[in-house]
Amino acid sequence: MxxxxxxxxxxxxxxxxxxxxxxxxxxxxxxxxxxxxxxxxxxxxxxxxxxxxxxxxxxxxxxxxxxxxxxxxxxxxxxxxxxxxxxxxxxxxxxxxxxxxxxxxxxxxxxxxxxAFPTVGHDAVFFGPDTYRYAQAIEQHLSHCVHPIRTAVDIGCGSGMGAILIGRARREAQVSAVDINPTALRFTAVNAALAEVTNVSAWHSDILTGVGGDFDLIVANPPYMQDTLQRAYRHGGERMGSELSVRIAEAAVARLTLGGTLLLYTGAPCVDGVDLFLAHALPVVDRPEFAWSYREVDPDVFGEELDTETYANAERIAAVVLTVTRVA
Known part of the structure; x- marks a missing residue:
């Protein structure tokens, strides 16, 4: 159980x-x-x-x-x-x-x-510049969101930052922080205790398979690099690390309430001018029942990866935010 x-x-x-x-x-x-x-x-x-x-x-x-x-x-x-x-x-x-x-x-x-630095363990829990950009995206959404948030989930919660920000801003919401990494779940509970939020709970789950119901807000900042060691905190799968982010988008939009929103902060590798993440996410979100937007928050992150064999054909990796709202 x-x-x-x-x-x-x-x-x-x-x-x-x-x-x-x-x-x-x-x-x-x-x-x-x-x-x-x-x-x-x-x-x-x-x-x-x-x-x-x-x-x-x-x-x-x-x-x-x-x-x-x-x-x-x-x-x-x-x-x-x-x-x-x-x-x-x-x-x-x-x-x-x-x-x-x-x-x-x-x-x-x-x-x-x-x-601790360096984050080399397979169960490492990462916090860094991406975390700060992710926080800004969540806070911007919450500041403009008029749809009631009764249920929310932070997929791949890591330190629990996303869930904790939502829990503090919406005290009436029940917020789930989910991850496949037991260390992430324990750190999330520690951080929630320090933040004095009692409406956040941490659950073991592969994306959303371990939690039931639909959600008014789903947020995620998944690993988005293609890591040769396949470390859980860093590896985003194939297609230069964009595979996991597309899987999360597909699972999340199916669990949105009417008026509910997915906010996905991730990385987008670009090859010959083509955004690999967006190219594979479009069939998932560009449908009549959803309204969506997409923006780059940083056009060039992890530039040192371009020297590796995995990213030999990539022009750049951008940090992006995909927002999807169920409208029908």
């Missing part, structure tokens, strides 16, 4: 290793909030360049530890805090130093836990 992970679970004492780890994250997040911690996560290349600069090899403060993922001396934390975080696996020993196993990023007044 598919059981949701709810922020309310953090009202109780931890009884498993995972729950203890996640409760420690909630407590650490509240500590960072109280200290006015703030960190904006950059692209992996910018992160690598910052850490490679002289003087940045070791952490000097909590932003270095929990934002820049730099190794640190034990005296940066109190012995009590160091022991507590180490016992729960939130930090780990490394060559006589310590390193955080997670990062913390800021979005407005919110704080989100996600995977």
């Amino acid at each position: 598919n059981t949701p992970i709810s922020p309310a679970s953090f009202d109780f004492a931890a009884r498993t290793d995972d729950a203890g780890h996640d409760l420690a994250l909630v407590q650490l997040g509240r500590r960072l909030q109280a200290d006015a911690y703030h960190f904006v996560t950059v692209t992996p290349l910018s992160h690598e360049r910052n850490n490679a600069r002289p003087g940045n090899r070791r952490a000097r403060n909590l932003r270095d530890v929990f934002g820049w993922s730099r190794p640190f001396e034990a005296d940066l934390l109190s012995k009590t805090e160091l022991d507590a975080l180490a016992s729960r696996g939130v930090i780990s020993a490394e060559g006589g130093l310590w390193r955080s196993t997670v990062r913390w990023s800021s979005l407005q007044d919110l704080l989100f836990v996600h995977s």
